[in-house]
Amino acid sequence: MANEIRVEGGLSLNAKEEIAKIVVKDALSRYKRPFVVWSAGKDSMVVLHLVKTVIEKENMQMPPALFIDHGQHYEETLEMLDKISNDWNFKVIYARNDDAISKAKDNKIYLKDLNKENQEEARKIAQEGEIKKDENGEYFEYSLETSVGNHILKTIAMNDAIKKYRIDALFTGIRWDENPARSWEVFISARENPPHVRVHPILTFTERNVWEYTFNYKLPIHPLYYQGYRSIDGKYDSKKTSDKPAWEQDLEHTKERAGRSQDKEGMMEKLRRFGYM
Amino acid sequence: MSENPNIILIVFDTLRSDILSLYGGDAVSPNINSFANDSNLFNNTIAPSPWTVPSHISLFTGLYPGEHKVHEDIENGDGKALEKISSYNGPTIIEKLSRKGYNNLGFSTNPWLSPYTGFDRYFNSFTFFNSEYETQEEMFAVSDYKKFGRNRIEAAKNLLFHGKIEEFKNYYNIHKRILRRKKEKNYPYMKGSDLIVDHIMNSSFEEPFFIFINFMEVHEPVAEWELDIDDRKIKYLDISGKEPIPERHMEETRNGYKKSLSMLDRQFGRLMDHFKKLKIYDKSLIIVTSDHGQAMKENYKYPYYGHGNFLYNEIIEVPLLIKLPGNIKIKEKNGYQSLIGIPRFIENVIDGNFEDTITEEMAYSESFGPVHDLQGLVKNGILPNDIDYKSMIEKMFYPKKAIYKKGYKLVVNGLNGTIDEFTYNKKSLSPDENKNIINELKEDIYIFKGTEKFVV
Numbered sequence: 092m093a094n095e096i097r098v099e100g101g102l103s104l105n106a107k108e109e110i111a112k113i114v115v116k117d118a119l120s121r122y123k124r125p126f127v128v129w130s131a132g133k134d135s136m137v138v139l140h141l142v143k144t145v146i147e148k149e150n151m152q153m154p155p156a157l158f159i160d161h162g163q164h165y166e167e168t169l170e171m172l173d174k175i176s177n178d179w180n181f182k183v184i185y186a187r188n189d190d191a192i193s194k195a196k197d198n199k200i201y202l203k204d205l206n207k208e209n210q211e212e213a214r215k216i217a218q219e220g221e222i223k224k225d226e227n228g229e230y231f232e233y234s235l236e237t238s239v240g241n242h243i244l245k246t247i248a249m250n251d252a253i254k255k256y257r258i259d260a261l262f263t264g265i266r267w268d269e270n271p272a273r274s275w276e277v278f279i280s281a282r283e284n285p286p287h288v289r290v291h292p293i294l295t296f297t298e299r300n301v302w303e304y305t306f307n308y309k310l311p312i313h314p315l316y317y318q319g320y321r322s323i324d325g326k327y328d329s330k331k332t333s334d335k336p337a338w339e340q341d342l343e344h345t346k347e348r349a350g351r352s353q354d355k356e357g358m359m360e361k362l363r364r365f366g367y368m
Numbered sequence: 369m370s371e372n373p374n375i376i377l378i379v380f381d382t383l384r385s386d387i388l389s390l391y392g393g394d395a396v397s398p399n400i401n402s403f404a405n406d407s408n409l410f411n412n413t414i415a416p417s418p419w420t421v422p423s424h425i426s427l428f429t430g431l432y433p434g435e436h437k438v439h440e441d442i443e444n445g446d447g448k449a450l451e452k453i454s455s456y457n458g459p460t461i462i463e464k465l466s467r468k469g470y471n472n473l474g475f476s477t478n479p480w481l482s483p484y485t486g487f488d489r490y491f492n493s494f495t496f497f498n499s500e501y502e503t504q505e506e507m508f509a510v511s512d513y514k515k516f517g518r519n520r521i522e523a524a525k526n527l528l529f530h531g532k533i534e535e536f537k538n539y540y541n542i543h544k545r546i547l548r549r550k551k552e553k554n555y556p557y558m559k560g561s562d563l564i565v566d567h568i569m570n571s572s573f574e575e576p577f578f579i580f581i582n583f584m585e586v587h588e589p590v591a592e593w594e595l596d597i598d599d600r601k602i603k604y605l606d607i608s609g610k611e612p613i614p615e616r617h618m619e620e621t622r623n624g625y626k627k628s629l630s631m632l633d634r635q636f637g638r639l640m641d642h643f644k645k646l647k648i649y650d651k652s653l654i655i656v657t658s659d660h661g662q663a664m665k666e667n668y669k670y671p672y673y674g675h676g677n678f679l680y681n682e683i684i685e686v687p688l689l690i691k692l693p694g695n696i697k698i699k700e701k702n703g704y705q706s707l708i709g710i711p712r713f714i715e716n717v718i719d720g721n722f723e724d725t726i727t728e729e730m731a732y733s734e735s736f737g738p739v740h741d742l743q744g745l746v747k748n749g750i751l752p753n754d755i756d757y758k759s760m761i762e763k764m765f766y767p768k769k770a771i772y773k774k775g776y777k778l779v780v781n782g783l784n785g786t787i788d789e790f791t792y793n794k795k796s797l798s799p800d801e802n803k804n805i806i807n808e809l810k811e812d813i814y815i816f817k818g819t820e821k822f823v824v
Contacts, residue, residue, distance in 0.1 A: 123434060182811065257432070257435070
């Protein structure tokens, strides 16, 4: 079962939107300090818009967004953050593993340069072969495409922010149809270390639904999607899947994250256990 | 370490840190000082709330009041907290300790922390001592006579006026008896710490135990002039300007506060000696702190006697002494300690992690309105009819939040986002000349307040 991808087969997008809004409303009313994880990518843009819609209807205040800054973002991404947060009137909090990012040189991060926590975490998560050795000692690549890079640059940064800001609910844009590790997620899922819940309003959306929603509500679109990227993250690791705009590609029969080189069996599941979305 | 250490958590209710000589004050407390020799003394400890109930729930849950929600509100004052404390069902450190096989024992002379509020249900056993030394008969008699007037004086007058001479005599005698007994027992300086210590000294508890004690000695009243008046009446008539407390009374109170602390110190010394004799002291984790401090009309825009609502240094800066098993000393990190860090710290010590896991970059304190239901106090005749409680709430008893970070302290008025207090190392600073840091601190408060309606 864990290796199957789950796709909601019959619901209309309208119904999926209603489900998403119920999930958002329920979480906003129950948690004191919710944040929306936002990367300016298509999925988190939809979640942010759903939250904004519910907030306006319920006369609440927009929660802050959490941007995971791994130090390899496209300029276009950062510009979008500024513009949209200004236009929609919410704050963006940057979660960043400064210890690791500041130690990166020549695309390498040496373990001995890291603080104790980062060193321990790197050893805990690294897959075979990810920690390499040269004359200066043990290192891993400054990349998001390995378990260790992803964990240190994104998960640790996020977990630190959860602790620092005492976040009790984190909204994310994961979907069942992305990969098997996400196919069995639930709408509100409790996590430990640090304790909080993940709120997943658009689990039922397919990749195509995300684009339909984006066009229906005229949401801002990251410029890279026009250039053929289907999934955007670090500027050194994201790759075009075609030259066509993302929404014109064969979404149903090709892999969304093919653009991102990481796809090792089980890695997503392992990362999930250590706190990655 | 294979054996779980005994844990003793002692709250000196209402003890502000600056009064202790360990923190630069001039109160006499030899036993606390000698305990400090074996302990780690933390210098920047902030109470998450300016009064008993929210602070204690924070101490047991590791959550800020806005998170555990057992706190006062702007309409009902502490009535709201009473409602919440009896229905709170979130996780506490006590259950975690129970699962680890701890024998959880609570002792208090504070009625908020007693079977009457439901606070006791966290413990295997909870012993509450009524420290006012009234017999039940006397207690009922006093409340009977209160039907004749809104306070003791008025009741006495009304009894006389209606010719109820016998009742008046009876009432007068009971009242005098209670006062005499209080005096015999050193009330208001002593409030039952001796009863708690005697009780513990005469018991033998199954180990490992977790003992929680709340000592009320330095909680008001701490002077004889405070005895015959409702302490809520004193505070609100004073701050409203209707009946300012005379300075000589405040002097008695300041002295009485220190005197009470010295008496408490003696009991604390007896308790520590007892654990030393049993050879429990050295191997135990012993934490001494307070739930909040006490303002004694220091120089603020609204000089106040008491605690609750205001987030003055004197009200939220509290002592923290932690004696680790083996009397180990640890290196204190830079930053602040909040009572919310204590449950986590306890768990870490049980897991054998003796680092400073309590100090963090920031600490917050929050207040949600006046601690008392001011309208109710007027209705019940404790405050006069002509007191304008609505404007008092708007002017001073509004919701507030404080943040401490990097030597700065900022207090914000949640009704309109204006700045109540902005200091660096306790010296006032101009907000206009320090816009960057103000923005940073305001952003932290904005994030901290979460979905709560609170203007930053």
